[in-house]
Every structure is written in C-alpha cells, then in structure tokens.
Amino acid sequence: MARYGFTVTFPPAGVDPPPNADDSNMPRRYGISDPAAAAKYGYELPPDSTEHPRGPNLSPAAIAVLTGRKALNPRAEKVTSTSQGKKIPDGGCQQESFDKLGARIDFALPSRLDHDSLEKSQDDPRVQKALTAWSACMKSNGYTVADPYAAFDLVPKSGSGTPSREEITLAVADVSCKKDTDLVRIWHGVDAAIQKGQVEDNQLALEQLKEKNTRAVKAAEAALRG
Template identity: 50%
Template structure:
C-alpha cells in the first residue's frame, strides 16, 4: 500500500483530521509567527522506539533487504514528508490570518516499515516476539491513539482544502469547490494542503508499480522449485512436532489467534514454526529466490523505477528544507 496521500482531497482530509489544537481566525495572541516554529521541533520529542525498522534487526530476517526496497517509501520517509507538509500547511494558513497547529507525524506507527514487510513476508521470523505474542503483533507496533481534532470553521476548511467541506469517507457527497478568494486573497488550488503537496512534489510520488512488482515477486518466488522444496521440508518438520500444516501462511490457523494474550498452544505452534524455518533454512532460500526475481524486475522496469527514485529523493530533500529552513 502506498503511504503517501496521492489524491489531493485525501491529502487535505488527512491533514485536517490531524489537527489537535484549536484553529481560530487571527494570528497567535502572543504574536509568534507560526512560520518560524517548524514542526521539526515537536517531532524531535516523538518516541521513535516503536517505529518499525526498515531492515529487521532480529530474528531469521535480520539484516535482510530486498532489491525493490530501495524504491519503496519507508515509514521514516513518510513521517518526514508528512511533517514537512504539515509545516508548510501551517505557514500557508498563517498567510490567511489563521493560526493552526498540527501534531507531528510519527505517533501512530504501523507494524511494518514498508511494503516488503520482511519480518513477516515469509511468515513469522522472530522467536522472541513469537514467544510473547504468538502470531499476534506486539502491542507497541499497533499504534497509539491520536487526539481528536476540534471543529474547524467553514472558512478554515475552505482555505485548507479548497473545498467547502471535508469528505471523511467515500460515501460522503463530493465537497463543492471553495470560493476563489478569502478576504480578497486568492485561495490556492486544492487549498493550503494542495499547495504544500506541490512544494514537496508529493503529487508525483506513486509507489503503485513498486507495490505491484513486490507482490508479484513474492507470489512467483513461492512457486520456484527451491522454495517449494524448502516449504515441503518445513511442513515435514512441523509434522514431527505434531502439527499438520502445508505452508507457513497456514500456520496461524492451527490455533487461531484470539484478541488479548495468546494461548500457550498458539505460542507453541509459533515457536515450532520458527524453529522449523531455521532448521530448513526456509527464510534464506525464499529470500534468495525472491531477490533474484526482483533483480530481473528492476532491469525490466529500470526507467520507471529510476524516475521514481529521483522523485523520491527530490521530495525528501524538499521536506528537509521545509522543516529545517
């Protein structure tokens, strides 16, 4: 899944929904220009310990990195771009006389750092995690609850989004365009959110090809003779431990995971799963076959991927400038 807000209105909606402090007309009462207080200051206080690692640092997938990951957007990249957008949106809104404060991104990290999801790409791989959570996810990787934003005035919504209202879900009616000006000042196309995205080049970031190729390589690699043989060996190993299961993707169904703490039976299956992966070198074999396919994919789509890589690099450089000046 793409982590960038590629649709402009979606960008505006997500940005607006992130507001946690009151948005009022007029400048800051203390006279502080919001443009001189970048979100980078607040972001420095975010707890990054729960952020997923781009390259696993434990388990059977430790230090593994697939070729296509060089073209993916990591969670770290997403946070940088989101914070830069929010900083620019704050500055833009101030130009219209509105003081808005966006919370820094990075407070609700996802379980995986990018689309490759290497820690679980070939099934679970971390024994220490399995011993505690079975097939479930660690509590600190499921994100923290965000703070609900206050209501925005009609004028603030129009300036921020370039629309008369926020579309919170696909079933809502499509918002009407906002007036072309606010107090005589032209409103940007798609509002401050659209303007901010343009400053960073975010509208040009589309990772759908990378996601597609990544999914195809996983499917194709599973069908290779080497991986099929390794999966068969893994299945036989599981059978010796008392579990009848054909593939690692079916292992979590042996003892279905329930909400809350995992049962000891689930943990036992999970540990057997990982031990059998280790003894059969399944993860290593699968990763190698996966990598070979991705190497060829990169050759076949070199021009498109190189162009995306350049756009990503440029956007991150623009984000750094927007946050740090």
C-alpha cells in the same frame, strides 16, 4: 489551514511508522521467524516501546478543510466547497500543498515489484520443495497446514493481545520447522534473486523514479525553509 482559522501542528514525517513501515515487512515477510518472540508472543506483535508523538486532534471542520472530505478516509464523501465563506481547494489544503510543491513521493513501482517478487518466489521449485518440507514438519507436530501464511489462522486469537498457550505452541513449532527445513534462507535467496532481475529489467524506470522522489524531497525542504 491558517487561512481558515486553524492552527495545526503535525508530527514530523517518519516519527510514527506503523509496525511494518515498508512493503517488504522483512521481520514477517516469510511468516514469523524469531524463536524468542514466538515463545513469548506467539503470532502477536511484540509491544512497541517507542514513544510516539500524538497527532493533532482535528475537528470535523478542520478535517474538511485539510482533506476536502467529511472524514480522513480518502474515500469519504466530499464536503461543500466553502468554509467560513471561503472556498476550500479541491482536495483540501493537503492537495493544495502537493500542488504547490509540484512533486510527491511515489513508491508505486517498487511496491509493485516487491509484491511481485514475493508472489513469484512462491512458485519457484526450490521454495515449493522447502514449503513441502516445512508442511511435513508441521504435520509431525500435529498441524495440517500448507504454508506459513495459513498457520496464523490455525488457532483462534484471543483478541486481547495476549496469546493463548495453544497459539504459543503453534508459533514455536512454526519457527522450529522453518529452522529445520532452512525455509527462510532458501525463500529469501530466491526472492532476492528475483528482485535483482527486477532491478535490472526496470533500471531506467527506477532511476527516473529516484530522480522524481529526490525532486519532491528538495521541494519540501525548500518550502519548509521558506
């Protein structure tokens, strides 16, 4: 970036994660499950009290040099190949840095396995039985809903971040029925067993990926020291 006249300081990696910072999203993997949070926030995310560092305020010209595109969206239109008379690398300085490191963190395989295990677990007879029991419990509370993922859509959201009384009531019933039917424990047990099998079936590929990611981290550390 400095070659093109830009001084840019990015927050350290990992200090500004999204609410669900990994694909598992355990706090809501099987829907909401915290009774205190449900009673206070409904289906909304609790307030984030962490102080997050502000990212750099990038001008359109800086974005073009950084990414090689007209916006931060990876599908944005590519920019012309020069800036201030200098050729912009294909993919911008961002891609150039990855090319120089020769390695990049890759979570594709574990992400796919994570998605597959959750999907397969929902077809397991034990989970299906627990979901049916949860649905019946919800029915007794006045809600017709097949699974916890659909419960979120039953009550219109205010959009203000402040849950309505109807949303709170629904969320409390949702979590209470999960507890009464032991849904989360049953579902998690099946999910975990599937993942154990996945690890065994993909052991070589996962070991190779671990080595690849370790090389990427070491390459980044060496570049920072340099």
